[in-house]
Amino acid sequence: MSAAIIDGKAAAQALRDRIADEVGRFRSATRRAPGLAVVLVGEDPASAVYVRSKGKATIAAGMESFEHRLPADTSEEHLLALVEKLNHDPTVDGILVQLPLPAQIDESAIILAIDPDKDVDGFHPVNAGRLATGLPGFVPCTPLGCLKLLQAALGDLRGKEAVVVGRSNIVGKPMALLLLGADCTVTLAHSRTRDLPEVVRRADIVVAAVGRPGLVRGEWIKPGAAVIDVGINRTEGGLTGDVDYPAASAVAGAITPVPGGVGPMTIACLIRNTLVAAARRDGHLLPADL
Ligand SMILES: NC(=O)C1=CN([C@@H]2O[C@H](COP(=O)(O)OP(=O)(O)OC[C@H]3O[C@@H](n4cnc5c(N)ncnc54)[C@H](OP(=O)(O)O)[C@@H]3O)[C@@H](O)[C@H]2O)C=CC1
Numbered sequence: 485m486s487a488a489i490i491d492g493k494a495a496a497q498a499l500r501d502r503i504a505d506e507v508g509r510f511r512s513a514t515r516r517a518p519g520l521a522v523v524l525v526g527e528d529p530a531s532a533v534y535v536r537s538k539g540k541a542t543i544a545a546g547m548e549s550f551e552h553r554l555p556a557d558t559s560e561e562h563l564l565a566l567v568e569k570l571n572h573d574p575t576v577d578g579i580l581v582q583l584p585l586p587a588q589i590d591e592s593a594i595i596l597a598i599d600p601d602k603d604v605d606g607f608h609p610v611n612a613g614r615l616a617t618g619l620p621g622f623v624p625c626t627p628l629g630c631l632k633l634l635q636a637a638l639g640d641l642r643g644k645e646a647v648v649v650g651r652s653n654i655v656g657k658p659m660a661l662l663l664l665g666a667d668c669t670v671t672l673a674h675s676r677t678r679d680l681p682e683v684v685r686r687a688d689i690v691v692a693a694v695g696r697p698g699l700v701r702g703e704w705i706k707p708g709a710a711v712i713d714v715g716i717n718r719t720e721g722g723l724t725g726d727v728d729y730p731a732a733s734a735v736a737g738a739i740t741p742v743p744g745g746v747g748p749m750t751i752a753c754l755i756r757n758t759l760v761a762a763a764r765r766d767g768h769l770l771p772a773d774l
């Protein structure tokens with residue numbers, strides 16, 4: 485069997501088109517544009533690429549993009565002051581501080597300083613708590629994008645066995661909570677998991693978010709399973725995911741490629757969260773399924 489390739493690029497473009505339509509309605513109703521502030525500290529080339537594509541997507545959707553580039557030696561106090569300013573800026577609906585931050589800055593102090601109602605990354609503990617308890621809030625963009633890809637590929641996820649590999653606060657943990665919310669039976673695996681191959685073999689849905697190229701082998705995949713590869717690894721052979729794609733795609737029912745899978749959906753969901761933030765602030769109604 486050969487897996488259906490889940491085209492994240494096309495799905496992301498379709499979502500971005502829908503958002504652009506809704507932004508048009510928002511602008512007519514409120515006479516203002518939603519605004520996203522993106523903060524980049526330092527000159528990491530990969531981060532600079534992401535920040536640029538976020539800015540482009542924001543503008544293409546009819547929103548305002550505010551980019552703040554700070555030098556690598558920026559102090560924590562300085563960054564906290566900028567976040568505070570953005571929290572109070574009425575033209576800013578969403579704030580994203582690109583991670584990782586330089587070593588002299590405490591990431592969790594910065595995340596805690598962001599107004600939870602402008603936290604379009606969904607990294608603030610208030611939003612993590614809302615997700616964990618089923619309250620409305622902001623869901624991290626990468627796992628939200630994975631959920632949307634799975635729902636588009638499989639429809640109803642109810643009762644499916646889902647295995648998430650990786651337990652970070654930004655991908656693995658919120659992914660597990662979203663799958664639980666969709667009524668999957670969820671296993672959250674990590675570096676201390678005993679017999680990872682056996683755990684993955686049970687899964688109807690596998691989400692790999694580890695950061696190790698090709699860690700998930702083709703032999704671990706149950707025939708017909710859906711495989712979502714979150715990994716972005718820069719190797720000599722180019723960009724690769726956490727799944728051994730050639731082997732897994734021979735067994736899986738559906739699989740995301742890297743690039744062109746989860747990455748573009750992350751950016752589309754960031755634009756989505758920014759529109760949701762603006763709509764909540766102004767009491768503007770959006771379609772429930774956006
Ligand atoms: N496409 C996109 O939009 C995005 C892609 N990414 C990519 O996703 C990947 C994961 O990112 P992130 O969650 O931030 O990574 P982290 O490094 O924060 O977390 C990695 C997780 O993988 C687990 N792990 C490490 N080695 C193994 C192993 N051998 N077996 C099982 N589990 C293991 C770790 O376990 P433990 O907790 O026990 O240490 C940890 O929970 C990276 O490649 C990153 O670049 C990230 C964000 C967005």
Ligand SMILES: Nc1nc(=O)c2c([nH]1)NC[C@@H]1CN(c3ccc(C(=O)N[C@@H](CCC(=O)O)C(=O)O)cc3)C=[N+]21
Binds near residue numbers: 581625626751
């Ligand atoms: N505050 C914060 N929020 C984030 O959401 C965040 C972050 N920091 N730090 C870094 C990670 C990583 N991330 C990606 C976004 C898009 C692609 C993406 O579009 N990838 C393309 C390829 C792009 C390329 O060639 O590198 C693809 O997979 O097709 C990948 C990864 C967001 N992150």
